Amino acid sequence: MKIAVVSLLAAALVPLKAPAQGAYTLHYDKPASTWTEALPVGNGRLGAMVFGNTADELLQLNEATLWSGGPVSPNVNPGAYAQLAPARAALKAGDYAGAAGILTKMQGRYSESYLPLADLRIHQQGVGQVASYYRDLDIRDGIATTRFSAGGVNYRREVFASAPGQVIVVRISADRPRALSLDIGASSQLRFAGQAQDGAIVLRGKAPARVDPNYYKGPSEPVVYDDPAGCRGMRFETVVQPRIQDGTLEAADGKLQIRGASEVVLLVSAATSFAGFDKCPDSAGRDEHALATAPLRTAAGKSYAALRAEHVADVRSYFDRVDLRLGGTDGADRSALPTDRRLEDYARGGRDPQLEALYFQFGRYLLTASSRTKDAPANLQGIWNKDVRPPWSSNYTTNINLQMNYWPVEAANLSEMFTPLDGLVRHLAVTGAETAQSYYRLPGWVVHHNSDIWAASNPVGDLGHGDPKWANWYMGSAWLSRHLWEHYQFSGDKEYLRSTYPVMKGAAEFMLGWLQEDAQGRLVTMPSTSPENVFRYGDGKENSVTMGSTMDMGIVRDLFTNVTAAGAALGVDADFRARIAAARARLLPFQVGARGQLQEWNLDFDEVEPHHRHVSQLYALHPAREISPLATPDLARAARRTLELRGDDGTGWSLAWKVNFWARLLDGDHAYALFRNLLRLTKDSDPAWSGHGGAYPNLFDAHPPFQIDGNFAGTAGVIEMLLQSQNGELHLLPAMPAAWASGSVRGLVGRGNFVVDIAWQGGRLASGEVLSRLGGQCTIRSATPIAIPALKLRSQKSALGYTLTFDTRKGARYRVVPG
Template sequence: MLTKTTHFYLILLAFALRLSDPLTAQPLKLWYKQPARNWNEALPVGNGRLGVMVFGKVNEELLQLNESTLWSGGPVDPNPNPDAKTYLPQIRKALFEENYELATSLTKKMQGRYTESYEPLGDLLIRQPFSGQPTTYYRDLNISDATATTRFTVDGVTYSREIFVSAPDQVIVVRLTADKPGKLNFVASTKSQLRYQLAAVNNRELALIGKAPAHTDPNYVRDNPQPIIYADASQCRGMRFALRIRALPSDGTVTTDTAGIHVSHATSVVLLLSAATSFNGFDKCPDNDGKDEIKLVESYLNPAARKTYTALKQAHLQDYQTYFNRVSLALTAKNGSADRQALPTDERLSQYATGENDPTLESLYYQFGRYLLISSSRPTGTPANLQGIWNPHVRPPWSSNFTININTQMNYWPAEISNLSEFHRPLFGLIKDVASTGKATAKNFYGIGGWTAHHNTDIWGVSNPVGDLGKGSPLWANWAMGGAWLSQHLYEHYRYTGDKTFLRETAYPLMKGAAQFCSEWLIPDNEGHLVTAPSTTPENVFVLPNGKRGEVSIATTMDMGIIRDLFTNVIEASTILNTDVDFRKVISDQTGKLYPFQIGKKGNLQEWYKDFDEVEPLHRHVSHLFALHPGRQIAPLTTPELAAAARKTLELRGDEGTGWSKAWKINFWARLNDGNHAYKLLRELLKLTGVEGTNYTNAGGTYPNMFCAHPPFQIDGNFGGIAGMSEMLLQSHLDHIGLLAALPDQWNSGQVKGLRARGGFDIVEMTWQDGKVSKVVIRSNVGGNCRLRVPNALKASAGVGLKPASGANPNPLFQGPTVQTVQGATAQVYDFMTQAGRNYTFVMQ
């Protein structure tokens, strides 16, 4: 039987052997020659619940800390605006009379309260009193093992700090070492921007306990003299939190007081940190009905302290690499490129911004996005918010909440295709909570059934239109399609996994509730089409005939696209489950009556009910293309005229925009099978910003730590960007698997392993040369028909044992494929039946 130590070294050996694979030989590290000067240069580590930003400073290291459930506020008021629904008939009357200004002013009266804010936990400061200047400075984030390292030499002694956040042990691990005995001297202290107290628990432990605000206004609210409130008469708002730090030295002396943990003359010390809050669910008072945060911290910290550093690291690696190692990507530039992997990451980004080829940087960016999802969205925790889990502000940008008119959904676009399906689950938990409050919102705000949600939500499941009872703009506050869009993620999980139990027990009931709301929300227009009213298109405005701006209208294209998508998914799901035949017929009939997509006077896809001009023609949102992506109602193969209109829309809207906007546009262009335009936007998304000499501070780009710049930082740009890269290589939203569907010329050759396709298929391996698939291995997880669409002819490897698809010619891969031509490009289409658990290998003919 293997010992734990032997097992650990076998893991390291396996990892070393893995590096012999040319696909994974690229060092997956972000590294730098200097400490972080600001937050956008610090490096993120996390385990989905605990997050750390590592600055790598020499004399006073700063580790900025977060805990994913630490939010202001408490459970929502289900009826914050009792008069709201009385205005609905008046609004609809005004809209059908084309009195848009009156409709906008009345719609403001249908608003509730703002969401709460995600709060910072605190800081860990490590003061090392060096007299000399550091040499040979180095810091990195190794995303292959989710570990950050800082190393430097002072007065002939090399000091190192290694930091990782363990999911199995639920602790932050900081190991400090000196390469000469007894030379490690430091003080580790902590503080918080929230209200807190410190206590020395014993000679080796420091404790911080605190309280989050009862309410925190969004950062954009500036008319409130007291934006942060701690007092709460109801005793139901404002959660407690606790942080503990314990030192485990190898030698030397350790003493502790409220000024910190004092370490003298040591050679190696491990600091263990853990934290917890009293959060006990979206509908529980975090104070009166909260969990015991102190006991929770002890339950994490005490078992971890009994383990060796080697055992902690072993468990961390085994857990993390189980997920991270599923996918690998290697890209080769068409025109070749110099090897820039020896350059620091900030220098690589700087050279890349000048137009240099660096395909390994693009591969690193892809894997960094997967790393961020693993680090900020663990299966049983809270979802990644606007900043993942990393936030230093008490009033963060946009409350660092869950913005569900694009941003939260974008966070999870790469989850299934990049083989991180489990990390999709926190979003499903949030949807369940929001659906619960959303039933009250549907009833109290609109007088109808089902459930709905609007522009924003938070850990408390806010579902009402935000805006603080009329102070917000309807163009974002009163958009009622948040629940319908979120429901798409439930069905997408089923489409990728084929998990009927999940579909029956979790997805379908939630999807049906959202569809019930939409079914009752729709009303007929003067021509008998079913429309939504009031309706907005986040977050754009139009020009009225009198030259004024309009915010609220009827049947925006985004509304119609989302409802078509939801109804299609619910109809398919109810058919698969053989349930709700009557409801299926109702929404099937309604689908045929929905206001159709319109092509405007410029040849573009019309955004509003009428062909209005935009106030901002280059607006960052392109919401009316939802049916192209992430929906599936528009595609060059199935609706060429609408696809052409979508292309025209993108041309008119332009390539400029914030980080997440560019990321969405990458996905749009990929769905239009235009890999070169998608690649152009990827390069723009990766433009270095936020440092001297860059002129990109007012548009989306990438900070030196590879976080996406909105600006400021929003993590959705990272996730949306890698989702777009995936779509360039693999698409499965229609009735086939499209390989290299939007391959740019620049990615002339390459290899990818581990991507997933809808229908329950894994792309075990795909290699391409000169833009053609040279080998592909497909694994069927659930069996059934596989339709493969590739740019060149393939043949089955010996022993594949193909069976013809139902109704197809026998062995179609041997007898010749169907040939399709779209936009002048031909593709080969193959149909064959698969068995669950089998691999199918094809090579170039």
């Protein structure tokens, strides 16, 4: 068929005014008093939290590979396998408590901790009474700025983390010559030796050999530097190199003293001895000194203007791929208000669609700023952490949180940021194969619920101190394999699929061996939990361990479906695909409980916490696609009932997951209501955690405490409201909330590598455009009739809205209009 092509010009979208000056800016009228008020900059490897103080500025620094510990053999509990058969026997006998007790004997060591690098302090002399204070973070440029006046002088600081330059750059300037007198020092919470000499600060340090989680109160020391039985800790180095215009520079009392300068530019570089997940960072580590100083030599030959320009060009090359503009009944622009004030007004019910769009783009900014380091994906806090024992070790939590970090990566047009997670998954396939053999005598690979930069794969718990409801969870390899398949679905990169197929297949091989027959001859996981919930059974007894939890069965179905599709796409492994198909047909089916809900466990137990933050039984609805209103309406109704019973409150990341759930159920107003809750202002001064999440003044997600996964899942949830593609089609505006009556989005990506622009008025499609990067067949679904004028095609009525299917040509653009 001959293909005609028509491009949709920007003018064809609904006419909306250009974004206001502050559309991409978080800004405040006072310095940060807490870490969750400071502003994050990052280049994917180096990160800084900028406080914006006047006389005593603080930048808290991080480096993506700075972790405690080193490689640890997965076989740290040689007696684990002997416990598996007794645990299964107890489950078959209905002895859930006995099974849980046995499982604690199958646990290994805790994962290691992501660590803070250094504190950079800048004392500015002569700052007395301050006026005209302002600080901001421009997420389109990736620059944090602080401005204030004192003594008749206007001061300005700019901070950015340059990916092209691999340095953090701090520029301090004044509008009066020679007005800058500064004392600059650096320190670390880790063991370090620092000195200021030869015009620079050099801080050299050592990470601990082991750091136990912040919640662990066991018999061992929580932080261990000298561990003769294991690998000694990682080395690191931080260098602060100033360039001054006018004035003098001297070293004294471990600090740099700058007097009478007109401008100061600090170049901050850092590196660690990390050499790979399987190499001791001490005995086999890289040369951190050479790695830290090399970027400084390159940056020394560039002016501040050149460093800034190449940084801005780099950040914008990713940021500008997607543009979101939201309107509604109230078009007032509140961007002139400080961001914390906007959050306060919003929490009182105010309308602020520009703030909602800013929050969406902030998630994209954070992903670009924290996920650009090979083999070191964004952790629970991205790359920003101030504590030696941060919440949950700031590790890779694989029973949802690590995966949640990467939900928006493909659809938000940031596919390159997936590379660090891809690297970690491949490493986990190596360590996970050892764990599968040593713990379970099974082929393939397995990952439990915590990991780290060393690709830890064993069940954690320090040999018996972990609760099985989170420690003894076996589904990490299967869930992570979904992301490998997703990357192929969005990119269409057949060579990538060929390289990663053995990893996906290995996860399926483990699951084939892990599945057991229940009393009815159905295949179930055994033992099994539903993270991190507890059920009630018998005469008021409580436990978390059973067989065939709904989440497990959804993950296995999803894995088998994806591996089958991958093998078919490559034309390989017909026999293996047949084995998977036969096993899939015998899996315990999804079950609807007495309350009309999708059951969470194999039996219709009551939850001890009916409003638990995890809604794990709905994995098949999101992120998977086994349940949908179109293909499985009865199960979709059960999923809806589950959400109704679970309630609309929760921690930050839980709220964000629920946004995605409701969007998948095509209920945009309910999704939007939960999205608003993501922006409930939370402050560190609030009472102890009550389970109600929201956003800190700097827009970081409040679990609380801070977890970045809520930011990323919130961004993903907005995309799910505007575009879905999990069912082999581009569903335009599938869950449009009434609050977003008009607007436009440009640059979202659907599976099949289609780039989609959409504009809407009155909640209905006004126009759209599809760019086909690969060619191939495309199906579009819409709630209202649509047409492609250039192809003289009109949509057909379907069971859910209207669909239109057409062939595309690689590189061609197709205009979509109401029809």
